[in-house]
Amino acid sequence: MHKKLWFQIHWLLGIVFGVTLILIGISGAVWSYQKEIMRLINPDTYTVQIPQNKEILTVQEILEKYQEQNPDRKINSISFSTDNSSSVSMSLASLDPNNRRGETIYLNPYTAEVLPELVGGDFFNFFFRLHRWLTFSGDIQYIGKNVVAISTIACIVLVISGIVVYWPRIRHAFLKSFTFSFKTKKRAFLSTMHSAVGLWLIIPFLLMCLTGLYWSYDWYRSAMFTVMGVEQPKRNVAPTPQQAQQNQQARQGQEGQRGQGGGTQREIPKPVSFVDAQKAVDIFNQKVEKDYVNASIRLTPTKDTIYTISYRFVDATHFRETNSMDIDIAKSEVLKEAKYSDKKLNEKIMSSMLPLHSGEFFGWIGQLIFFISSALMSLFVITGYMLYYDRWKKKRAKEQKLRG
Missing domain, CATH: 1.20.950 (Fumarate Reductase Cytochrome B subunit)
Known part of the structure; x- marks a missing residue:
């Protein structure tokens, strides 16, 4: 040209x-x-003062204390760290039915006290x-x-x-x-x-x-x-308008049957076991090889007695450098552990697109x-x-x- x-x-x-x-x-x-800026302007939310002669509460204790004070809130997951000065974050289902993303709160790991909301978001x-x-x-x-x-x-x-x-x-x-x-x-x-x-x-x-x-x-x-x-991960595809209408009609039909006393009864959701979640966390802490800056567990098992914990080591280069551990609490063993460091370069790149876009993939420089x-x-x-x-x-x- x-x-x-x-x-x-x-x-x-x-x-x-x-x-x-x-x-x-x-x-x-x-x-x-x-x-980095959010952590800088929210020090009282992301970090806590380490009290003398006081141990960090277990995950189960934190969950139970919060649920006792907030019985109407559904807890989806909880995140914790080996850093004793780090707060604990908790993902909650939103009270607004139109908000599927839910909300995140931060708690003091020594008292289960809810910390101030983040500013700057x-x-x-x-x-x-x-x-x-x-x-x-x-x-x-x-x-x-x-x-x-x-x-x-x-x-x-x-x-x-x-x-x-x-x-x-x-x-x-x-x-x-x-x-x-x-x-x-x-x-x-x-x-x-x-x-x-x-x-x-x-x-x-x-x-x-x-x-x-x-x-x-x-x-x-x-x-x-x-x-x-x-291999490209499968994404949840939104239903077509016709499928959405059919699903809505099916739900309305089921509700009508319940209202008429017609056989089908409302399914009672299975209660989330904080005890089981604690068992998974205990096994995780025994098996994890080094300190982690963040570990997150969903309170609903992925299958039967199997829980998945996602975590990131303290020496991770970027925030997408995550690992996962599948734990069977019934057998008290780790079924599978997937580490970011074990991935091939092409797999690391495709699972770290956002850090690659921002430059964090190459470290602070x-x-x-x-x-x-x-x-x-x-x-x-x-x-x-x-x-x-x-x-x-x-x-x-x-x-x-x-x-x-």
Whole structure:
């Protein structure tokens, strides 16, 4: 493709998608340190003072104390840590029937006292929605989702076309093309800074864009699993309108039979056993090989007497570096243990797409580089707009001079 055409594509995409890319970049930068900032501004929720001469309550004791004070709340799971200063988190079924996500509370592991609610969540949720859907919601959420996806594809083309446009400069002075000087004149300064910043961000930009599309299109996500040679986990598929109507009619029919005393009786839910959960936790603590920053157990067994505990070691690089242990409390043994460290590289990548997107997959240095790259998106776009305006102004002045 001719260089002039690449140049036109580069500027056209920059003009059309520049503002959207600024929003995506800023929101991504804000969100990148969400976990660290939330812990910083909520010290009384995430951590507790270690009292003298007092032992940490067992999981069973914490569950029983909370349930006794809140008999109407259904506890789904509980998370704990080997860190004695860490609070315990508990997942509860929401009192709102329309809220399927439930809610999370934090408790003092020494007293089972409920700790203050987290602050700052709404702030970060806004930037998350801005990053994913441009804050669009409801029936028009797909519009924001597709605008973000198309802008992401445009960013990939911008990177490629930028390399083509600036290739003569790069080939002529490779190392110098990564630098710029504040002593140069206005347009020369903007041009060299724009190209230098672009070269710095090639790899982070491409990784962020290619991984970002994972959440944009189902076909793209499936293609990634196929290319990486990893089996794609099955997702719960929402029923079709016809299926939903049939299910609703079936439920109404069953309720009508119960109301008429017609045979079918309301099924009484099986009570959750805190004793059994404690047995699973005890076996887990005996078998786990080292300290963990977080371990979570669902109070409902996955099958009969089998409980699954998901956990993350204290030396984990990122938050998706999770392991799991299947425990049969009837036999007091571990049936299966799946460790993140035992996965192949392709499996680690596909199970850690979000840390790969944020740079956390590469440790703290990767997270910092991706944060800076996302923040510099604004500078990259603004300098591009300034160059375009300067070029347009000179072209207009030249045309007016020819007319005069």
